[in-house]
Amino acid sequence: MLPRRYLTTLALFALGAIAVPAHAATIQIVMENLVVSPAEASAKVGDTVEWVNKDILAHTATAKNGDFDVTIAPKQTIKSVLTKAGTVDYYCRFHPNMKAVLKIAP
Template sequence: MNPGRLGSIGLAIAFLSLAVPAHAATIEITMENLVISPAEVSAKVGDTIEWINKDVFAHTATAKNGDFDVTLPPKKSATSVLKEAGTVEYYCRYHPNMKATLKIEP
């Protein structure tokens, strides 16, 4: 193979690696001892939220604006992919004192 062509291929591969979009993050939110932790989370559209219920009773992650309503049986987890930017306040329907905020950036 021509050495000049090999250099061009290497340069093309280097540029392609820079053009690959960033991977979405997975963010863990835990419900334990009737507390949502962390109570405030920043994320981006496309990120995945992993809701983890460590309690012995069921919880929900219910958005006040209706964006999501995740039911979490005891000692189980679930995931949601964030689709829209904005600030979402949410709570547990079974334990309304459990409240948190999710700030989603574009």
């Protein structure tokens, strides 16, 4: 006979009451030749954004709503985890013509 605690855990798992953590994704956003690519990306809260700067100039990923402001040195990569859902317009403070959108689902 199985212990009661084991049976309770098994029953909760079978009913879906125990959450199984989803695997977070890594979204790569590249800044090269003064262009952000992709210009529109989708992600989920908990995902990691890998900001890749392939240029010889520093760039930023600055959210217009203040959610994030990341500085990426030339030829460097920075990672950040998304913590808030929403559609975020962002740009480079040093090169304001570099614009993009990040759609973050809950």
